[in-house]
Amino acid sequence: xxxxxxxxxxxxxxxxxxxxxxxxxxxxxxxxxxxxxxxxxxxxxxxxxxxxxxxxxxxxxxxxxxxxxxxxxxxxxxxxxxxxxxxxxxxxxxxxxxxxxxxxxxxxxxxxxxxxxxxxxxxxxxxxxxxxxxxxxxxxxxxxxxxxxxxxxxxxxxxxxxxxxxxxxxxxxxxxxxxxxxxxxxxxxxxxxxx
Amino acid sequence: xxxxxxxxxxxxxxxxxxxxxxxxxxxxxxxxxxxxxxxxxxxxxxxxxxxxxxxxxxxxxxxxxxxxxxxxxxxxxxxxxxxxxxxxxxxxxxxxxxxxxxxxxxxxxxxxxxxxxxxxxxxxxxxxxxxxxxxxxxxxxxxxxxxxxxxxxxxxxxxxxxxxxxxxxxxxxxxxxxxxxxxxxxxxxxxxxxx
Numbered sequence: 001x002x003x004x005x006x007x008x009x010x011x012x013x014x015x016x017x018x019x020x021x022x023x024x025x026x027x028x029x030x031x032x033x034x035x036x037x038x039x040x041x042x043x044x045x046x047x048x049x050x051x052x053x054x055x056x057x058x059x060x061x062x063x064x065x066x067x068x069x070x071x072x073x074x075x076x077x078x079x080x081x082x083x084x085x086x087x088x089x090x091x092x093x094x095x096x097x098x099x100x101x102x103x104x105x106x107x108x109x110x111x112x113x114x115x116x117x118x119x120x121x122x123x124x125x126x127x128x129x130x131x132x133x134x135x136x137x138x139x140x141x142x143x144x145x146x147x148x149x150x151x152x153x154x155x156x157x158x159x160x161x162x163x164x165x166x167x168x169x170x171x172x173x174x175x176x177x178x179x180x181x182x183x184x185x186x187x188x189x190x191x192x193x194x195x
Numbered sequence: 196x197x198x199x200x201x202x203x204x205x206x207x208x209x210x211x212x213x214x215x216x217x218x219x220x221x222x223x224x225x226x227x228x229x230x231x232x233x234x235x236x237x238x239x240x241x242x243x244x245x246x247x248x249x250x251x252x253x254x255x256x257x258x259x260x261x262x263x264x265x266x267x268x269x270x271x272x273x274x275x276x277x278x279x280x281x282x283x284x285x286x287x288x289x290x291x292x293x294x295x296x297x298x299x300x301x302x303x304x305x306x307x308x309x310x311x312x313x314x315x316x317x318x319x320x321x322x323x324x325x326x327x328x329x330x331x332x333x334x335x336x337x338x339x340x341x342x343x344x345x346x347x348x349x350x351x352x353x354x355x356x357x358x359x360x361x362x363x364x365x366x367x368x369x370x371x372x373x374x375x376x377x378x379x380x381x382x383x384x385x386x387x388x389x390x
Contacts, residue, residue, distance in 0.1 A: 022309070024221075024306065026219075026221075026222055027221055027222075100309050101309065102305060106305065106364060107305045109364050109367060109368045110297060110301065110302045110305050110306075110364060110367065111219065111305075111306070113367045113368045113370075114217070114295050114296065114367070120368050123368050124368050124369055127365060127368060127369075151381075151384065152377075152380070152381065154377065155377040155378070155380050155381040156381045158362075158365060158374055158377045158378050158381065159358055159362075159377075159378045159381035159382055161361065161365065162357070162358045162360075162361030162362040162364070162365055162375075162378040163354055163357045163358040163361055163378075164361065165357075165360070165361035165364050165365075166356065166357030166358055166359065166360035166361030166362075166364070167353075167354075167357040167361075169301060169304050169305060169357070169360050169361070170322060170353060170356065170357055170360075172304060172305065172308045172309070173304045173308045173315050173318050173319050173322060174319055174322075175308075179353055180357075182347075182349065182350040182353045182354075183350070183353050183354045183357040183358075185347070185350050186346075186347065186350040186351045186353065186354035187354055189346065190385045
């Protein structure tokens with residue numbers, strides 16, 4: 001594909017992602033995508049052969065970006081600090097929009113996971129990779145003596161992801177960032193109490 | 196309203212709730228409600244003047260039922276055991292359907308909380324009342340010496356709700372009950388470790 005073609009494709013993906021975050025996949029029509037992106041119908045179908053193909057491509061693009069972001073967000077001296085800063089990065093992303101939209105993966109998980117295995121397969125990969133990255137930090141924390149070695153790093157990693165997604169949900173409903181912050185503070189006590 | 200009228204209204208609410216759990220509010224049409232409930236259009240509109248009125252009534256009905264269920268689910272000798280058994284009750288409800296559908300409140304939270312303040316107001320009440328009930332148990336746990344008195348019961352209650360909702364999300368995506376179970380086991384360690 002030409003550079004121009006790649007740019008068009010990427011621009012369609014990013015604009016459509018915004019629509020999905022606002023309205024969900026099913027409620028976003030192809031005509032809305034055309035209107036928001038400004039591309040012609042023929043050009044859109046040249047890049048994505050169907051609404052489903054576009055939806056999957058948007059998710060894969062967001063997944064790649066997110067799984068590149070997470071390792072970069074692990075800033076700090078200790079593994080526990082790294083996890084805390086990673087959560088802070090996600091919090092700041094959500095705070096920017098005052099929790100409107102929320103998490104694309106969480107939204108799509110609830111919207112699509114019973115209807116379309118192709119969508120849920122990508123979301124599953126996001127969650128599995130994400131907790132894998134967190135678990136690496138937890139394992140390092142155990143090796144360095146920052147976390148009790150008898151605890152299951154897999155289970156704690158899953159709890160971290162679940163409480164981030166659930167915390168975003170609470171703050172989306174209340175439009176009050178404190179709900180997510182409160183959850184994360186309670187989680188932090190858990191993480192640091194085993195040092 | 197007559198007893199028959201009440202029965203019809205309740206039957207519409209319960210059947211429509213099932214449709215919402217499966218498909219969400221926006222993707223459930225009035226004609227699907229008519230087809231699933233078997234009531235005539237005129238009768239449906241006699242009970243609920245619009246699609247929104249029906250949606251709100253379904254949520255209020257589910258909210259009342261859920262907030263009556265939670266106190267009953269607090270079984271056990273200690274407040275921490277009561278919370279654990281309450282989570283178990285929710286887990287068993289989700290397990291019955293193999294995590295298809297998930298949590299009506301969580302789904303509606305993500306689908307509607309940016310579009311319709313009437314919907315999000317009801318969901319907010321569910322979450323606030325739910326964590327209030329859990330917080331009462333946590334306060335009792337502190338009074339009885341089962342939980343460290345320096346911990347914030349509000350924050351822990353929010354973390355419990357968030358991780359239940361997030362845990363249901365993980366299991367809905369993977370269609371594997373272990374994800375939710377793992378989250379809850381990690382959470383349990385948190386609760387019992389402060390005894």
